[in-house]
Amino acid sequence: MKRFFYKNSLLFQLFFIVILSANAQQTYHLTHKLSDEERALMQTREYKFNETPAPTGDIRAIAEWESMEGAIVAYDGGFGIPLSMISAVSQDVTLYVFVAGAAEENTVTNTFQSNGVNLSNVVFIHQDPNSWWARDYSPWPIVINEETVAMVDFPYNRPRPNDDNVPFIMGGELGVDVYGMNVTHAGGNFMCDGYGTAVSTDLVYEENTSMTPAQIDAKFQNYLGIDNYFVTNDPQDDYIKHVDCWGKFLDVDKILITQVPESDYRYEDYEAIANFFANQNCSWGYPYEVIRVQAADFNSSDINPYTNSFIINNKVYVPQSGSNLDDDALAVYEEAMPGYEIVGVYSTGWYNTDAVHCRIHGVANRQMLHIKHTPYNGLVDYQSAFDIEAKVYTYGSDVNLASGYPKLHYSINDGEWQTVDMTLSSGNTYTAQITGISETDTTKYYIEAKNTNNTESKLPVMGSEDPFVFHHNTTSDVSDVTFDNAINLYPNVNNGNFDLTTPYNTGRMTIFGADGKLLYQTNITDTETHIMSGINNSGLYFVKIEQEGYQTFRKIIIK
Template identity: 35%
Template sequence: NDSIWTRDYGPWFIFDGENQLGIVNHTYNRPYRPNDNLVPLYFGQQQGIPVYSHSMYHTGGNYMTDGSHISSSTRLVYSEASSANGMSNAEVDALMAQYYGVENYAVLDYIESGGIHHIDTWAKFLDEENVLVKSVWSSHHTYTALEQRATLLASLPSSTGRPYNVHRVYCYPISGGSPASYTNSIILNNHIYVPFFGNSGYDQDALDAYREAAPGYEVSGYYYSGFISDDALHCRTKGIMDAGMLRVGHIPVFDDQEGTVTIIADIQAHSGGSITQSVVVYRHNGGEWNEISLVSNNRGSFEAVIPSPEESGTCQYYIAVQDDTGRTAGMPRTQPAATYSFNHTVNLSAVDSSQMPENVQLKSNFPNPFNPSTTFTFSLAYEGEAELSLLDARGRLVRVLTSGVHGAGDHSIHWDGKDAQGRSLPSGVYLYRLRAAGLQYTRTATLIK
């Protein structure tokens, strides 16, 4: 190699359309370091991992991804692709989709006029919904820009459909008056490694900020006298992906719920092995933990139903999965040290769709899964009030499809995959709920794009 900045030129990992591990090799934006640019090719040869190369200029320090098809960089990527490759912004976005599976590429403005403009010097994805952003003192020239970026990120939808939770870490002035770069950390499995800059008080504050923003992780600090504002631990390291990883995807339930609650997870054993355990572990109001199995719903996901509580209160839960290679995974990723929780109330009026009385029927939508539209059908034995609503996987209202007095007989309602404001919705599992005859009935519909 030519330099120590492994992050910038090291291999970027993807799973291809066959769920096999691959490396995507960008053209390192330092053409005067030709050996660095070859490292991903040699690493792929050594490890037996296929390498897919493209000519667009990029750099690893200016890239962060949530692993769920959303990624972010500063506009350096557009600038260099334009000058070095003659590419438009739209062509950059298209390449990121084609090679990396990025469906939403959030390209942000710089925080200062000079410097290397790498996003890892001031921001860090912690998971699909949480991002850490540098905070500096009010007289520093990047203060206003950082506050604006933090506000912008908090307004953007994450892959779950909810806005990002933006956490802040104060970066005090180090030598030369530049801010420390506590966001320049690295996450490996359930461990977060944070750069230390030599002030024990501020270093400890940074550890506390990570522990609050990413509960359950082991958080450690590492001091090196050569760390500076735009070059610390993340810049000099690169994690290596496990080709046989066990991956669990799940959109957590946080909103208030009543009655039974369906937990949906995507499980992929990239080892090709079998799943030996897949459970939701839950408890109500601090009581005993209970396990329920996640069962395939024949639509590519797994489901388990947390029953209605005996008394309204707080429900805590987590997902735990194991395959026959001994790999384990779950959600939250640091379970059982961390759990999800929501307010859970008793719903005496709700009944399961399979137990509907004959005077009301909510049928399966068709097609399902669907893209871009589907049709819902329900039947009423008698004329009366009925409301059919769409909710997201967290139980938030997306759109009321019909409401009012409906006659006896069958009623078919077409849905175009858009919310109440006419915006196209992302892929995911949605709930459609019928309220009629004093009861409510719920089924799931899967939108795939």
């Protein structure tokens, strides 16, 4: 029997009356920022959140780029996002639309019909929303024991009771368990990678002063399976203090961070955040690739909320404001997320503290597939064959792995893709082998699975478009070691420019990203070479030097 954990309904009813009374003579739409009336209510309200026991078993918070079956939006005189985007999303997944009642449903239905929304994919829920910021108050999806999707609720950091009730309403709508974690929060200030790492700003500490950071960490571990919780300062220095206003996980090993001009008083704070993540290992055990997207100076009137994008099922909706930086932002996403469809969403209603991501929330696919694997990446010791091991899980009752899956796909030196069926070794663990590798090869690979409902999953998400990539360290005999020792690269922590000393005056130097992507290549024509790579994104990179039949690698960090 499903369990639905309700908040104190009488208290919410009384509190909602207070809200209505406070706003009865107001005609304006609630803002993302607390109004003066709400700020006063936050100081005086008596609010008791009924925390539930934490889920038992292995808990995993689901990442935004994992399979979604729906999206939540709320109508409050509008949706806060263009109808063109709502129409596009409705073609792919179910839209759960919160409206005040039957009359409003009729109004919205007519609007949807006029704007190409797929009404067969629309579910209306009668619960008058206090606001349209669905990201901030919607439940966070988790999976228990890699088999059952559930949700985590939390006290919303706004005195908006109807919004705060959305999690358990969605639990009832979907028939999934909802767990209550008593940590005041907002969805825009939480992002996770699906492997136990999450990020928030220190707003989470400011709004939960009755708990120590260690106690908050324990809550996140117990309810969400977060073992590595990065709590950072807020480089944006604005009222909202939400991580999605300046940063975004694009994958387990990729993080997008806003970049501002040096003239901006926040420049050093943004650079410190970017450098912090460039020096942290992702959940796969190697440093993050830190990708930068440019924003205008603080004193400019430009609107550039580019990290406030929405990822859903191989599409990325990126806010556009008419800025001359819009096209560059789309190009950053296209380069960082090959294979995804990057969709620009223009609106005059975006703010640097509030855009696409704030106003819509994904609903995790209850019958998704999850592939868990720690990849080979970058520079690895040479072997003629590599064993690939992955755990593959199917969610939902009566759903199994399709026959012939999972499969391992690999390519050596950009040759044709080869496919190998993976073999069940134990439990949910499957293995296969990449063979035929020589010492100078570059190998790419990905894993593919499918279930009996024809749901497909790949790791990495885009498969051959953005595979795992690794190279080899081959300094084994005496001459190789002599060559390697004669290479000098300085400084190894740099801004993309560095000096290279080599034993020969001919050859080639190549720079690869942490994901194995070739980013820069030049011929060596002297034993002393000054390299100006033009690479601006902070992170770990691999430098390959080839001369006279020898090759070696160096690691550099660009800040």
